Amino acid sequence: xxxxxxxxxxxxxxxxxxxxxxxxxxxxxxxxxxxxxxxxxxxxxxxxxxxxxxxxxxxxxxxxxxxxxxxxxxxxxxxxxxxxxxxxxxxxxxxxxxxxxxxxxxxxxxxxxxxxxxxxxxxxxxxxxxxxxxxxxxxxxxxxxxxxxxxxxxxxxxxxxxxxxxxxxxxxxxxxxxxxxxxxxxxxxxxxxxxxxxxxxxxxxxxxxxxxxxxxxxx
Numbered sequence: 766x767x768x769x770x771x772x773x774x775x776x777x778x779x780x781x782x783x784x785x786x787x788x789x790x791x792x793x794x795x796x797x798x799x800x801x802x803x804x805x806x807x808x809x810x811x812x813x814x815x816x817x818x819x820x821x822x823x824x825x826x827x828x829x830x831x832x833x834x835x836x837x838x839x840x841x842x843x844x845x846x847x848x849x850x851x852x853x854x855x856x857x858x859x860x861x862x863x864x865x866x867x868x869x870x871x872x873x874x875x876x877x878x879x880x881x882x883x884x885x886x887x888x889x890x891x892x893x894x895x896x897x898x899x900x901x902x903x904x905x906x907x908x909x910x911x912x913x914x915x916x917x918x919x920x921x922x923x924x925x926x927x928x929x930x931x932x933x934x935x936x937x938x939x940x941x942x943x944x945x946x947x948x949x950x951x952x953x954x955x956x957x958x959x960x961x962x963x964x965x966x967x968x969x970x971x972x973x974x975x976x977x978x979x980x981x982x983x984x
Contacts, residue, residue: 772820779829781805835897893929893967941983
């Protein structure tokens with residue numbers, strides 16, 4: 766039986782591993798990166814360090830096999846990343862901007878995000894200030910675990926005063942797109958500085974009683 770619980774510091778290595786194992790559109794990205802922690806340092810670990818109260822994991826008999834991370838206030842989180850998270854990583858990972866993008870390795874492409882992090886468009890932040898990432902290992906998919914994780918997280922940020930949440934997903938990840946739609950998220954018009962291969966979704970939490978989340982779990 767899978768259990769959803771609050772994040773504990775001892776879970777951090779599991780977040781790194783799951784992030785890498787699901788980092789290729791829900792599939793295993795371990796063959797793409799020389800540094801196995803690099804993807805997690807961008808997409809998972811900063812949430813555990815800076816907003817652990819909005820990180821939840823799912824644990825079964827085999828250990829932690831999934832998580833949901835996010836923050837109630839994206840703009841505040843971006844400021845804290847700049848002050849507290851990116852500086853140390855910029856010393857660890859060289860800036861690859863002097864090299865043509867086409868020649869960069871997967872590690873260098875991810876390192877670029879550390880030196881030049883994205884800022885979410887204001888037209889999204891204004892109405893949907895919170896954001897999230899959810900990842901499950903294959904053994905936990907199709908069991909309703911993703912739905913439970915999503916409901917737990919949305920309730921948490923709603924209780925913290927959030928009026929809405931957003932996320933971006935790769936346009937090719939059809940399973941995840943179906944899941945988010947089933948959870949009550951709606952597709953947004955493309956923001957002014959879009960990720961060309963991303964689809965943006967949002968959900969209004971004002972007066973929300975909970976979304977249905979009847980679709981399959983995302984990657």
